[in-house]
Amino acid sequence: MSEIKTSEAFQAAKAAWEKARQRYVAKIRTKKNLSGIDIKTVYTPEDVADVDLATMPGVYPYTRGLYPDGYALTPWMQQMVFGYGTVEESRAKMEKMVAEGMEGYFGYKVFNMVFDIPCMYGIDSDHPEARGNVGQCGCVMCSVEDFDEIMRDWDLKTTNFSWITGDNCLPALALACAAAERRGAPISDLHGNSMNWYPRIAVQDVPSWEPRWGYALMGDLIKFCTTNIPAWNTANIFMYGLSEAGATPLQELAYGLSWGKSVIDAGVNAGLAPDSFVGRLGFQIGIQNDFFEEVAKLRAHRRMWAKITRDAGCTKPQCMHARVHIHTSGNVLTAQQPLNNTARITMQVMAAIMGGVQSIHSCSFDEAISIPTEISHRTAIRTQQIMMWESGLRNVADPLAGSYYVEWLTDKMEKEAWEIYNDLESKGGYMKGLEEGWVKKAIDDTSYQRKQAVKDGKWPVVGMNMYTVDEEEEYKQFKVDLTIEEKAVKRLKAYKEKRGQQEVGQAISDLKTACDAFKDGKADLMPALVDAARKGLTNGEMIAPMREAFGWYVSE
Numbered sequence: 001m002s003e004i005k006t007s008e009a010f011q012a013a014k015a016a017w018e019k020a021r022q023r024y025v026a027k028i029r030t031k032k033n034l035s036g037i038d039i040k041t042v043y044t045p046e047d048v049a050d051v052d053l054a055t056m057p058g059v060y061p062y063t064r065g066l067y068p069d070g071y072a073l074t075p076w077m078q079q080m081v082f083g084y085g086t087v088e089e090s091r092a093k094m095e096k097m098v099a100e101g102m103e104g105y106f107g108y109k110v111f112n113m114v115f116d117i118p119c120m121y122g123i124d125s126d127h128p129e130a131r132g133n134v135g136q137c138g139c140v141m142c143s144v145e146d147f148d149e150i151m152r153d154w155d156l157k158t159t160n161f162s163w164i165t166g167d168n169c170l171p172a173l174a175l176a177c178a179a180a181e182r183r184g185a186p187i188s189d190l191h192g193n194s195m196n197w198y199p200r201i202a203v204q205d206v207p208s209w210e211p212r213w214g215y216a217l218m219g220d221l222i223k224f225c226t227t228n229i230p231a232w233n234t235a236n237i238f239m240y241g242l243s244e245a246g247a248t249p250l251q252e253l254a255y256g257l258s259w260g261k262s263v264i265d266a267g268v269n270a271g272l273a274p275d276s277f278v279g280r281l282g283f284q285i286g287i288q289n290d291f292f293e294e295v296a297k298l299r300a301h302r303r304m305w306a307k308i309t310r311d312a313g314c315t316k317p318q319c320m321h322a323r324v325h326i327h328t329s330g331n332v333l334t335a336q337q338p339l340n341n342t343a344r345i346t347m348q349v350m351a352a353i354m355g356g357v358q359s360i361h362s363c364s365f366d367e368a369i370s371i372p373t374e375i376s377h378r379t380a381i382r383t384q385q386i387m388m389w390e391s392g393l394r395n396v397a398d399p400l401a402g403s404y405y406v407e408w409l410t411d412k413m414e415k416e417a418w419e420i421y422n423d424l425e426s427k428g429g430y431m432k433g434l435e436e437g438w439v440k441k442a443i444d445d446t447s448y449q450r451k452q453a454v455k456d457g458k459w460p461v462v463g464m465n466m467y468t469v470d471e472e473e474e475y476k477q478f479k480v481d482l483t484i485e486e487k488a489v490k491r492l493k494a495y496k497e498k499r500g501q502q503e504v505g506q507a508i509s510d511l512k513t514a515c516d517a518f519k520d521g522k523a524d525l526m527p528a529l530v531d532a533a534r535k536g537l538t539n540g541e542m543i544a545p546m547r548e549a550f551g552w553y554v555s556e
Contacts, residue, residue, distance in 0.1 A: 006045050006046060010045065028041065033249075034248050034249055034288060034289075035248040035293065037409070037412060037413070043404035043405040043408055045404065047404050047408040048404055048407045048408055050411075051407050051408065051411045053402065053407060056068070057070060057356075057397040057398055060306055060310075060317070061306035062302040062306050063299050063300075063410065064397065064398040064401050065302070065397050065398050066302070066321045066356070066358070069397055070356060071395075071397070072395070072397070076357060076358055076360050076388075077325075078101075078102045078104070078110070078381060079104070079359045080097055081112050081113075081164065081327070081361050082094070082097060082111075082113060082114070082377075083113045083116070083138040083164070084135065084137075084371060085140070086140050086484060087139065087140070087146050087149040087150050089135075089481075090139040090150065091150060094150075096374075097377075097381070100378060100381055104160055104359075108159065109154060109160065110159075110160045111150075111154075111159070111160065111162065112162040112164065113138075113150070113163065114139070115140075115141050115164060115165050115172070116133065116135050116136055116138035116139060116140050116141075117136065118134060118140075119142060119166075119172075119539055120138070120165055120166030121166060121167055121168070121207075121543075122166075122168045122171065122539060122540055122543025122544070122547070124142045124538050124540030124541070125485070125489050125492050126489050127540060132485075134484060135485060135488055136480060137371065138164070140484075140488045141175070141539065142492050142538045142539050142540065143175070143495050143536075143539070144179050144534075147176050147178070147179035148179040148183070151176070151180070151183070156180060156183075156190055156191065158191075159191060160192050160193070161176065162193040163192065163193070163195065164195055165197075166206070167208055167209065169196050169198065169221065170221055170525065170526060170529055170542075171529055171533070171539050171542040171543055173225075173529075174526065174530045174532065175539065176190065176192075177190070177229075177530045178534045181534065187228055187229055188228065188229055188230065190232055191232065192233065193232070194221055194233070195238070195284075196218050196235035197236065197238050198214030198215065198218045199214055199218070199263075199434055201440070201553065202242070202245070202255075202440040203238065203241035203242050203244070203245040203247075203440075204241060207553065208553055209550055211431050211434045212435075213550040215269075215431055217525070217546075217550070218235060218263065219266035219267055219269055219270035220518070220524055220525050220526050221234060222234040222263075222267045222277055223267070223270040223272055223277075223524065223526075224524065226272060226277045226280070232280065233281070233282050234277065235280075236282055236283070236284050237256055237259050237263060237281065237283045238256075238259070239252050239255075239259070239283055239284060240285055240286040240327045240329075241284075242259075242443060243285070243288065243329060243331070244329065244330060244331045245447060246331075246443050246444065246446050246447020246450060247442075247443045247446060249290070249293050249294060250297075250416055252285070252297070253297050253417040254417040254418075254420035254421040255420070255421075256301075257304055257308060257417070257421055258425060258429060258430040258433070259430045260283065260305065261308055261312070261429065261430065262429055262430040263281055264308075264309070265431075268312075274312050274313040275314055275315055275316050275319050278309055278312070279316060279321065282325060283305075283322060283323065283324045283325070284324075284325045284326075284327055285298070285301070285325070285327070286327060286329045286331075287326055287329055287351050287352050288329045288348070289332050289344055289347065289348070291347055291350070291351045292405060292406060292409060293409065295351050295406060296409035296410040296412075296413050297355070297413055298357060299356075299398075299406075299410045300414040302321075302322045303410075303414060304417065304418070305321075305322035324357040324358055325357070325358065325361070326348075326349075326352040326355075326357045327361045328344075328345050328349060328352070328360075328361065328362050328363045330363055330367050330368070332344060332461075333345075333363060333368040334461065334463050334464050335369050336468065336469075336473075337462075337469065338365050338475060339365055340365075340463050341365035342365045342383070345362050345380065345383055348362075349362050349383055349384055353387055353393045354393065356397070356398055360384055362380040362383050362384050364376035364377050364379065364380045365379065366475070366478075370477040371478040372478065373476070373478050492538070495538075496538070500536075503536070504536055504541075507531075507535040507536070508532075508537065508541060510532070511528055511537070511542060512549070514528030514529075515549035516549060519549050519550065529542055
């Protein structure tokens, strides 16, 4: 560790500072950030005397960033989440966002599309349980024809498709593979991301796979892609979900890294060497409103992941890189005075950039009310573009490096996160924490405490518990087209009617056999799912035998 010696001039200045504040210092209350860390009003070289500052961007352990020159070569990816209605509505949105300037590295296309709620659960649009939710909060993606239309005309080698799925993660990828083949392209051309969120029951109170089968399915997808789709990003460690559920930034950091370690374990259990797949794992992280805390969290996260991956056996630098997509936090946006949210979102985007992430989704100011309107979605992407081209923020890698406060806070968050992480690992790791409920309980407790603090006015929220207004605000929100469901059901019915029913029945039978073989450890499942998609099975028809084989888990 480097040792910082203070000069006589500094000691004299410190003495003068202490004298100047004597008459009022007793009145200053200690502040805490969201993680509960005590924050002083002034930081000096003495606070970083034990912090190793002798590091550079692009050098292990990557505290200062993954790449030697930050965003100088190319800016971050603008990965705006979209998805509504049927493929026609979402396809139109894709084309509009491209026209608005949404792009990834080196001008490549990036589409971060969310599936509607029934599809996420593996329920087709014509199922009775889907009624009232079809095409809402996401796009209907039931059949290979839906995937074919979404992917139409885009160059698979320069277009990144991120599918925001749920329990249908494997069937969704299988349908994408079948759609690529229908276009005459090998599946190895596909670029994109499977969320692979199967260990998410700690952050979302939804039915899902039992943890051990969720991890097995996750590992199966990773194994399939490592062999067959080398440019596909195989798992998204959903730290944003931890944050939205109520975790503090410190908990998000510790639990998210333990989650990431459990994904490495799943890949190894599937028979893979760490260097063959860890470089295709990524993180989705939330950004809340304490600017410096979030910057420090991102810097500490990179440093900790580098150490975790090296300890897991990784030797390739790219396998030690914590690749991060930022989703600015929806849980801190308010329905009251919604235009205030533009200030919050701007601050969060700035923190993400100063923290050196690779990809950003910026929320729309009206997301606390409804699906974003065209104007609010455009404003959200313009926020990123103003930061990208007008602010100067991308000119220097890790511009806050050397700040006494930021360096101290980075070190502090790392040390406290290791304590939480090591405690969880000593008890059996993240999967055990899911099975026995420790992680969920800890997050629920902090969520409750935070809500109570807001309710009691102890945690200020402008427009909600301070600077409130009595008059009703005018706001034109997004209107849901209720004919979407009828159109989706009609389309799915037509698709099913033109299939050979005998072939479909045999494909379902074959998939059931494959699920049983996977459960017994005798075969991989993804090849069977891709074959089922080729033969015309829908999302729901693939999920049904999976659910029958692996059970369905409801967290308490």
